Amino acid sequence: MKQSAFMLLAAVAVAGIVALSVTASGYPDEKATPILGIRVFAGYRDWKLISVAHEEGNLNDLRAVLGNDIAINAYRQGKLPLPDGAMIARLAWKYVASEENNKAFGRSQSFVAGDPTNIQFMVKDSQKYVATGGWGFAQFKNGKPDERADLNTCFPCHAPVKDRDFVFTRYAP
Amino acid sequence: MKQSAFMLLAAVAVAGIVALSVTASGYPDEKATPILGIRVFAGYRDWKLISVAHEEGNLNDLRAVLGNDIAINAYRQGKLPLPDGAMIARLAWKYVASEENNKAFGRSQSFVAGDPTNIQFMVKDSQKYVATGGWGFAQFKNGKPDERADLNTCFPCHAPVKDRDFVFTRYAP
Numbered sequence: 070m071k072q073s074a075f076m077l078l079a080a081v082a083v084a085g086i087v088a089l090s091v092t093a094s095g096y097p098d099e100k101a102t103p104i105l106g107i108r109v110f111a112g113y114r115d116w117k118l119i120s121v122a123h124e125e126g127n128l129n130d131l132r133a134v135l136g137n138d139i140a141i142n143a144y145r146q147g148k149l150p151l152p153d154g155a156m157i158a159r160l161a162w163k164y165v166a167s168e169e170n171n172k173a174f175g176r177s178q179s180f181v182a183g184d185p186t187n188i189q190f191m192v193k194d195s196q197k198y199v200a201t202g203g204w205g206f207a208q209f210k211n212g213k214p215d216e217r218a219d220l221n222t223c224f225p226c227h228a229p230v231k232d233r234d235f236v237f238t239r240y241a242p
Numbered sequence: 243m244k245q246s247a248f249m250l251l252a253a254v255a256v257a258g259i260v261a262l263s264v265t266a267s268g269y270p271d272e273k274a275t276p277i278l279g280i281r282v283f284a285g286y287r288d289w290k291l292i293s294v295a296h297e298e299g300n301l302n303d304l305r306a307v308l309g310n311d312i313a314i315n316a317y318r319q320g321k322l323p324l325p326d327g328a329m330i331a332r333l334a335w336k337y338v339a340s341e342e343n344n345k346a347f348g349r350s351q352s353f354v355a356g357d358p359t360n361i362q363f364m365v366k367d368s369q370k371y372v373a374t375g376g377w378g379f380a381q382f383k384n385g386k387p388d389e390r391a392d393l394n395t396c397f398p399c400h401a402p403v404k405d406r407d408f409v410f411t412r413y414a415p
Contacts, residue, residue: 126351182414241355
């Protein structure tokens with residue numbers, strides 16, 4: 070029931086969003102196809118590290134969360150909510166055992182990043198994304214936007230961390 | 243036997259190393275105490291992401307490997323050996339289950355970065371570190387240099403990946 074309400078909110082947000090001309094800290098937009106007005110930003114791979122994580126289960130990945138300068142500065146200053154213009158990229162790769170590393174360690178213990186799975190972006194614009202906590206969400210696989218159906222699940226999942234501005238990841242010092 | 247030879251080489255390198263005045267891409271050195279001539283670089287946390295990993299066993303950590311601009315550019319161009327001036331930082335944090343994330347996912351699957359454990363640096367200087375493949379190694383805990391005894395084990399462990407210029411981590415796209 071609660072989840073349905075969030076889904077509805079997210080759907081409303083999707084319907085209301087017009088293409089954003091977001092440019093990442095001076096980087097040109099790389100991909101022509103936007104998703105909910107968000108593109109794959111040419112420079113996202115140069116953004117700074119917020120933290121890392123591992124998800125088991127169906128995801129079975131290793132992930133890194135990067136932020137543009139606006140996001141990183143806010144994180145380091147403990148500033149919440151994050152200001153407009155903040156952008157967060159979640160990169161993920163298959164969780165792969167490294168035989169090479171295991172040999173060096175002399176035991177099976179090392180897991181490294183394999184092929185990339187998908188990339189998610191959160192873009193803060195408190196005006197445009199008012200129905201989803203000020204955040205626009207997008208997911209790309211192989212540089213191509215994911216189905217909108219997938220995206221409707223983004224905001225509901227982030228809703229439980231509303232007191233942290235809907236962002237799960239904490240800064241890793 | 244083979245390992246002993248490497249240990250010896252590493253010890254020779256340690257003895258021969260004079261304090262380096264390495265400055266990371268224009269960043270000032272932050273810590274006054276160098277280890278093998280290598281300091282904790284004030285800007286290392288701003289370096290770009292090379293890849294991520296998880297080590298089980300005694301280490302039980304999540305880790306990120308960052309590179310300064312010289313290292314990142316060489317990685318992206320597939321340039322081996324990495325040129326002089328390349329610097330790599332290995333950050334690691336305790337491997338911690340995230341109850342918060344698990345609630346959102348509806349299952350126990352999420353592991354995140356906890357408290358930092360230690361930081362390791364590799365600094366390329368083919369003249370100064372000639373006995374250890376052109377690499378200087380350093381490890382810091384809480385900003386303080388680790389025992390030299392620990393460091394003598396760095397190079398022998400990296401020796402098996404000589405054909406990748408003694409660097410384990412591959413670039414994660």
